[in-house]
Amino acid sequence: MTPPTDRHCHARRHLTPSQYMTYDAMRAMAKAEKNDPLLTCYAKVTTIVDRTSVGRTQTIENIKALVTKGWLIPRDKIRWKAGQFGNNHYVVLDHDDYARYAARREDDRYEFCPPFQYDAKTGEKLEKGEMPEEFGIAVEGRKWARENRALIQAIQELNNSMTREEWEKIFNPPDIEETSQ
Secondary structure: OOOOOOOOOOHHHOOOHHHHHHHHHHHHHOEEOOOOOOEEEOOOHHHHHHHHOOOHHHHHHHHHHHHHHOOEEEEOOOEOOOOOEOOOEEEEOOHHHHHHHHHHOOOOOOOOOOOOOEOOOOOOEOOOOOOOHHHHHHHHHHHHHHHOHHHHHHHHHHHHHOOHHHHHHHHOOOOHHHHHO
16 A cells, blocks of 8 residues: 555644644534635634633633634624624634635735655655655745745736736737837
8 A cells, every 4th residue: 555645735734733623623613604605613612622622721822823823714793682792703714715815925924834844755854945846836936926025016016007008018019020020
């Protein structure tokens, strides 16, 4: 039997074991709302504690850390007619949604996936910062984008301020044959 070569990243690679226990319990209790593909968790802290066997204080700290890291997005509390507030509720991102936020880099709390420590094919330990061949291009592109974020933002702003005619003039130049005649 050959070992799997699947190199997909998962939420547990981004979180501490305790944070992952809280995240996993909240994700399991989350449900989809009408016309919203994201899952929302309405569970009380005590319910989450019961599902994880992590203490109440640690669960609260884990929820704060998950919000800070971007795995949970807090929503406003609902106020009932009697004036009391309903439970806290959080949108619980899966790894694919989290990766989309990281790719957009609109918020610095979203991080790219951590590098793997071992090559899936050979089983050899990778040097720090070294990635398997299949990830090399993607990692280098992300690294360049992270280092040149200001340049990319300036280009986007310039692009957004141009008219369609200006854009076509710059990005659709006439063929060389047409200009030489």
